[in-house]
Amino acid sequence: MLTAVSIDANNEIFFLAYGIVDTESTESWTYFFRNLRCLFATEGCHKDDWTFISDIMRGVDAAIHDFYPKETRRICCQHLYFNCKTAGWSGSTFHKLFWIAADAYNEYVFEKAMTKIKEHDVAPEKYLRDVLEQWSKKMFDSKVCCDHNTTNIVESFNSCTKAFRDMPMLTLLEAVRNWVMKRVGSRFDKAINMEPDQLIEYAQNILQSRSDDSRFCHVTLCGGGGEREFEVRDRHVKFPINQDLMTCGCGKWQGSGIPCKHGLRVIYHQRLEPTNFISTYFKGAAYKATYARHIHPMANPTHWPSFDVPQILPTNVKRSAGRPTKQRRRAPHEARKGKRHKNNWNFQGVEA
Known part of the structure; x- marks a missing residue:
């Protein structure tokens, strides 16, 4: 699939x-x-x-x-x-x-x-x-x-979708559709009540985390000219900030669309609202547009209309020897699921 x-x-x-x-x-x-x-x-x-x-x-x-x-x-x-x-x-x-x-x-x-x-x-x-x-x-x-x-x-x-893998093809496709329909439906209901400028929960959590870190940053210089430029010192490193372009020298602001701790330090220094400096992708209007339509329900297959078309039979597939694998093949660098570490106890000198 x-x-x-x-x-x-x-x-x-x-x-x-x-x-x-x-x-x-x-x-x-x-x-x-x-x-x-x-x-x-x-x-x-x-x-x-x-x-x-x-x-x-x-x-x-x-x-x-x-x-x-x-x-x-x-x-x-x-x-x-x-x-x-x-x-x-x-x-x-x-x-x-x-x-x-x-x-x-x-x-x-x-x-x-x-x-x-x-x-x-x-x-x-x-x-x-x-x-x-x-x-x-x-x-x-x-x-x-x-x-x-x-x-x-x-x-x-x-x-x-691991539980669907052993199902027949049509049942598999219907199970995936049903799984998607439930999740899209719940987000569709969530998006209805969102305000256009309301921040998504994911962006709120990142903003809160970076806001806590911004306390250790200091605005050391304000630039003049047409653009609002600032210099922020984070311990012993200085980062240039362009508030109009919403960029920072660390690259995290423009890379994620959410102000980094240096950018937040400038925003708080200017007594501004951080929400205005977050990409529109993380706001309610975009979320409502993403889930503007939900997946429509389907009738039971027994109620589907019949068509005069040739019946497609399953292909002849030679089954491999052994029991089919159900677990995902893990790469060598991944830890084995449920593997227990043996304790190397030394029982020398212990009498039964």
């Missing part, structure tokens, strides 16, 4: 499309993205500059580029790190430096981490430099206002 999921303003799963194919290949992904493009066109959306994030799956790159020539490709950093680990580049030092580079919002932090990776080992630094897809947050387009660099949202969807 191929799926395309997105993230709404509340950092929750927004389901787009799903389909059943025989195997994961260039042909099947081409079929999937062609129909996804037709789906967008039906809703009046003809944009080509979508941002896609995935691991390196067979056939995805070629299929996306055929139907979305202006697309932006991100790669899941968790899978990218696993590729590095498979190549022999591991250890606590590399792990720490890799994620510092991956989560860096500005060029300085990224280059400093990459320099230390190079000092640790030249090979992984060259490999990461040659990655064509975007993987560090400093590479992301600020207009997207989404700083996700992993596919955890997809893993969450797979976990939620």
